[in-house]
Amino acid sequence: MTITLSETFKGATAQAFRGLTNVLKKAKAEAEKTGAPEAAYLDHRLFPDMNDMKWQVQMITEFAVRGAARMTGVATEDLPNLPMEGDTFDALIERIESCGETFAKADDTVIDGNADMKISMPVGPEQTMELDGKTYVMSFYLPNLFFHVTTAYNMARTQGVPVGKRDFMGM
Template sequence: MNLYDPFVPQLIQTVGQARKWLDKAQALAEQKKFDIDVLLGARLAPDQYPLVRQFQSISDGAKFTAARLAGVTPPVFEDNEKTVEEVRARLDKTIAWLKTLEPAQFEGAEARTIVLPFMPGKGLKGLDFLVKMALPNFYFHAATAYAILRHNGVDVGKLDFIGELPFFDV
């Protein structure tokens, strides 16, 4: 199985959905007349990352995971976003980069050894890395960003998290 097919399009969709959450946050800020950028410092707990870092982690999770599995170097983003517009731009750059990847780059990725910088001398097979570490981490940050926005009154629901589904008539 080529890991591109069940993985990269889903990353693109989820990063795109995260961008849409910001659009809904913008609508709330306009309605309630508050500075939307205030939300970037919101967090669910004192020891968790603020919203801006959750969005940076969504971006990083998508690009680093895809890059490791494809055997390519990911783009470097500076983690210096201070406004919602800058976060939107980062998410857009992430999606654009993910769209440059080709299924052929992921051939054999399930068996590829993935070495992580914070675990020197250790490795994971590509499939274990994806299923047991990378995807749970990616979705953790996506769910946390979603929860912070919802907790702050942004009108997002489950379908805003999931996104479009390819339904067909039966």
């Protein structure tokens, strides 16, 4: 049995989004239980120079939508740009669901056919990275996806939210 690039790309993203949603739902419940404002959780940072929890969600959802667009051949200048919005748990959960639906619509056949496609993307001021489609998914996209979802999970944990591995894993 062969696992396709699209199965890996889309399956891992769907699972990570389920886990991220679990974390946010439990954080919302904890805020309600303790009477803490949602901002106490959503504005939390692990370290002063890191972005907060809400940014982690906003960024990774836009990254997923842009990743799906890249893998279906959308030109860099035509990639979707999502506003960095969502200041409540409900708004962020809705954003994950909406971006997940957009991501899921990406054509599997096109993704699989673009494994050797050259992708050029900005990675800093006047810096670009060139990758083929397979390397983009396996060595750039997936590590970034898991980094930001894990960071949001860790932010919830440090705030006392009772989340565990099954929550993170989207189970």
